[in-house]
Amino acid sequence: MANRYEQIADDLRRLIAAGTWPVSERMPAEAELAARYRVSTPTLRMSLDLLQSEGLIEKRHGIGNFVRRPGQRVAYASDRRLAVSQAAPDVGADDSVSLDIAMVEADARLASLLDLRVGSPLTEYVFISHQCASPRSLTRIYVPHAVASPAVPEAHGSPWGDSVRQLLSAEGVEVVRTTERVTARFPTANEAHVLNISTRTSVLAVERTSTDASDRVVEGALLVLPGDRIEVLFTTRSAVAATEEMETAGWPRTG
Amino acid sequence: MANRYEQIADDLRRLIAAGTWPVSERMPAEAELAARYRVSTPTLRMSLDLLQSEGLIEKRHGIGNFVRRPGQRVAYASDRRLAVSQAAPDVGADDSVSLDIAMVEADARLASLLDLRVGSPLTEYVFISHQCASPRSLTRIYVPHAVASPAVPEAHGSPWGDSVRQLLSAEGVEVVRTTERVTARFPTANEAHVLNISTRTSVLAVERTSTDASDRVVEGALLVLPGDRIEVLFTTRSAVAATEEMETAGWPRTG
């Protein structure tokens, strides 16, 4: 820990943890902090870069640097029963989910995800969940018109697009298998803008596809989940345990 | 794209993609690149920082900057059948897995993970997988002595510690449920050192616990997976489909 900028970052972390600057209020200007620590501005900015990439502060050009609300961690779970039980305690009055619907054509990436031709017509559902007016997750769901005609979900309380699956179910589309592919990366410029995070914070990128009995992809989803706000949960039961559970519980057939 | 350093990063990306500098050979010195682009060294270093965080280059203090081998992406899958089928095409002669075994006592974090008291004796298995002599994944597995006495796995071809589960199985410990908790974050200094990555690249952090029929945690695992080299796969079958598959396939009982 010989580096000056890491020492300063440590000190700032301590001050933030101690509540020196109220959440959502301006920290001292960079020039003032630099003077206080007797370093040049580029050095101080290296420290702030560290804090920003850790999600501790939020920088607003022309306004100032702000301590970010710690924000509870929310779970995304493939297993719907888990999602409910785990997410419930975290969902408060400040949480909300917005939904936009659009008609789009499959580009190369979506065509590959959904196993369709480029240009195939799709319905796009974009869910953005918020906590305390601050964006927390981005979920984009694509349903081929060949699978189900565009429709508007009645309620959309889940940030993960459960309501779209309910739509499918209502149209008689039965999901037999769901596959999730999870990677860690940085957000694109657009994703960072929508989620109001820096392009230097890690996000979980989840590609989800749901298929029916004939292995047709009936839903593809792209989720972008800031790593410091969201975790992904998976549970695998051994064959014996799973079978017993299902038999005793009368589990619904689709996730 | 007005920023000079982003323009330069773009140009360097293009040059790297074009194979201008052979993999694992030195790029021109930063001072030379700065002169070539007619910028100061801090500006050029901002460009290199971008490439580094994208995993495109590797910086070695006192030696130089190197283009990183693109590296095939490998899948970690909770479902063992998937892990085999997906990973097989990627596993070449240059892949290897090292294993170290140690006796440790549970710290606060491990005690919480394994649902034990702090100080409980554990066996620690550390798997590091390599591709072309370059580290690719870090898996730390902890087995309480109360569950199984320390033992050395015969083979350890899997980077995810399957051999430890085989050990457990051989001792009559039956895994009934496996839970995985996935987050995106930056590696700790130690993790970055072991994996030979920068502390500014995203990694997937997986916390895995396996429990037996009495809900006792028999294995806890901490996996650190560089986001640009590894992806995590999960598949969920609907109850009906899963039951049918198991009945017809005579699936083994433990993962």
Add this chain to the structure above:
DNA sequence: CAGTGGTCTAGACCACGAA
């Protein structure tokens, strides 16, 4: 406008690794 953060300069000196 004034004040903020964002970018950039043209150096300096230090720390590391190899010869």
Add this chain to the structure above:
DNA sequence: TCGTGGTCTAGACCACTGT
């Protein structure tokens, strides 16, 4: 020792935001 990347300076000027 030498060449490399790592850190740091003391400014300058630009871009953004609210008044």
